[in-house]
Amino acid sequence: VKNEGPTAGAVHSTEMDYAHWTALHERADGIFVADCWKHCGSYCCKTNHAQQDFSLMKCGSAGMVFPGQEYAFLKENDLLQDGFEATARHWNYVIDADRGLSIKFVTAHCDLGGICSNAKWRPLICKFYPLYPKVVAEGGAIESYTFGSIIDQYWDELGVEHPCWLYRNHGDDIDKTIRRTLPEVLSHPYLIFYLGAANIFVDHVARSSQGKELALIFSDPRQFFRAWEVSYLTGQLIDQEALRGELVAHYDAIVAHHGPFEL
């Protein structure tokens, strides 16, 4: 896709090479704290909290989200975890049709329950969990974080302790590790965009949840999650126009520093 950026000049390719992906994955491995799953029953891999009374979303597994290039890199190098390819769904979300801007991402299910078939190359979203970083538009520093899973937004409001032992006990350490080791390898415009886009999306859904009747049932976590999943899956928590506007503004902020680039 050749995007017409807001400024003059050629649109440059954003394809990251093997060395860059390798460096990124190796450094992201440093976030991991060994045996953390012993404290939570592998919550992040199993979506198994007793209060999450989902009817539609699959419990006992985890939903994966990949930037298109990350999935393509893992697939082309035969590095995907078992089961990802069979459940992969490729998305093309148009954020500005006139300028040919669309986000390419892949979703998949992970049914491995915490036992990765290829742990070294588990998805970045897993390596970053319980946080998900946003890099400043110019690169070189972490701007902020959102939660590593979209269903982790609500624990405070629900009055329930965050299920992730790492988040509860080592959140500051994870933040420091990410800030110390990752900004350089995350400062590619393609990654800056997709990390930021994920943050924007999660925050958008969280704000929408709090503005709807869902807020009225925060006192009952199981009822909340049942209502939330239907609202989320049917698109009721997403104001498409507002979301697209936020994503285009994010793209333009990066272009201002790096020039037009392919999404």
Add this chain to the structure above:
Amino acid sequence: MNLKEIMANVFHCNVEDIDNSAKINEVSGWDSLNHVVLIMRLNSEGHDIPAHMIAELTSYEAIADYIGEE
């Protein structure tokens, strides 16, 4: 198309994969997102399944019973 044919079409599986005991997340392609797509498809074909029933109709039998298909 009958219900099983519609489901197979939405889930990109074979009609034979949808037996009477089929349930969400137990049939290839029948995940939460495709479940919503299925409900939208059924509504576009003249059924009237309200949003509050989406989380209740999670099996072939429940859907067939709701829309009155044997």
